Amino acid sequence: MTVPPGIRFAGQHHIDGRLLFDADIQLPGGQWTCLLGRSGVGKSTILRLILDLETGGQFTGDISATNGVGLAGRISYMAQSDLLLPWLSVLENVCIGARLRGEVPDAARAADLLVRVGLADHLASKPSTLSGGMRQRAALARTLFEDRPVVLLDEPFSALDAGTRADMQDLAAEALQGRTVLLVTHDPSEATRLAHQIIIMSAQGTARWPVPDTPAPRAIDDPQTLACQTRLLSHIRGVAA
Numbered sequence: 001m002t003v004p005p006g007i008r009f010a011g012q013h014h015i016d017g018r019l020l021f022d023a024d025i026q027l028p029g030g031q032w033t034c035l036l037g038r039s040g041v042g043k044s045t046i047l048r049l050i051l052d053l054e055t056g057g058q059f060t061g062d063i064s065a066t067n068g069v070g071l072a073g074r075i076s077y078m079a080q081s082d083l084l085l086p087w088l089s090v091l092e093n094v095c096i097g098a099r100l101r102g103e104v105p106d107a108a109r110a111a112d113l114l115v116r117v118g119l120a121d122h123l124a125s126k127p128s129t130l131s132g133g134m135r136q137r138a139a140l141a142r143t144l145f146e147d148r149p150v151v152l153l154d155e156p157f158s159a160l161d162a163g164t165r166a167d168m169q170d171l172a173a174e175a176l177q178g179r180t181v182l183l184v185t186h187d188p189s190e191a192t193r194l195a196h197q198i199i200i201m202s203a204q205g206t207a208r209w210p211v212p213d214t215p216a217p218r219a220i221d222d223p224q225t226l227a228c229q230t231r232l233l234s235h236i237r238g239v240a241a
């Protein structure tokens with residue numbers, strides 16, 4: 001696979017004339033960047049700006065692919081809310097992007113992804129019959145099914161129990177290896193496990209946080225991983241929103 005584009009995001013975002021953030025972020029092509037910061041600082045807004053979606057505010061700056069090619073149609077996105085369509089089955093929800101584009105979805109691949117996220121017994125279920133964590137895994141399967149070079153994930157594991165969360169982190173790390181990934185998370189442990197690069201966002205701007213020089217994804221019990229996540233948590237607790 002050719003290396004996917006990186007993304008440069010630099011600029012200011014205002015809401016009702018008030019500066020929300022002034023960010024300068026480089027997402028290296030083919031690598032995972034984890035974005036952390038206090039609630040309300042503007043992390044989801046950054047994802048929505050990269051997607052060219054409505055944010056309720058005004059952005060001035062530059063959002064561009066490092067290879068100069070447009071990003072339209074090259075990004076898959078997992079929002080904080082699962083956005084599952086209630087009248088479709090779980091399998092149909094995973095295939096919805098392809099259907100909307102007028103393509104014949106690869107239902108076998110979609111089913112395989114649902115097996116891998118632990119929903120083998122729920123392919124025909126309606127979303128309303130699933131738990132919150134199961135719905136989140138269905139949304140993860142839908143995002144992975146899209147098979148795009150750039151992937152934006154907004155707290156994709158937040159509703160999962162600790163064991164399932166570790167399993168889904170492993171699955172996503174494997175399935176998205178070599179993609180350009182931006183993962184928003186509140187979890188220092190998750191960021192330290194998965195990130196090639198960690199960015200901390202605050203009212204003062206965006207700053208890189210050093211990660212261990214071991215390859216990602218990292219073992220949870222690796223001493224360097226544990227030390228990094230401990231330092232990161234201490235730092236985040238002292239950072240103003």
Ligand SMILES: Nc1ncnc2c1ncn2[C@@H]1O[C@H](COP(=O)(O)OP(=O)(O)OP(=O)(O)O)[C@@H](O)[C@H]1O
Nearest residue numbers: 015038039040041042043044045046054055056057
């Ligand atoms: N459509 C909108 N219209 C007006 N303001 C908005 C809109 N969407 C978000 N905001 C505001 O922008 C700010 C940043 O919101 P955003 O969702 O980006 O934060 P966040 O860092 O992702 O928070 P969290 O960690 O709680 O998800 C908040 O003050 C929010 O109220």
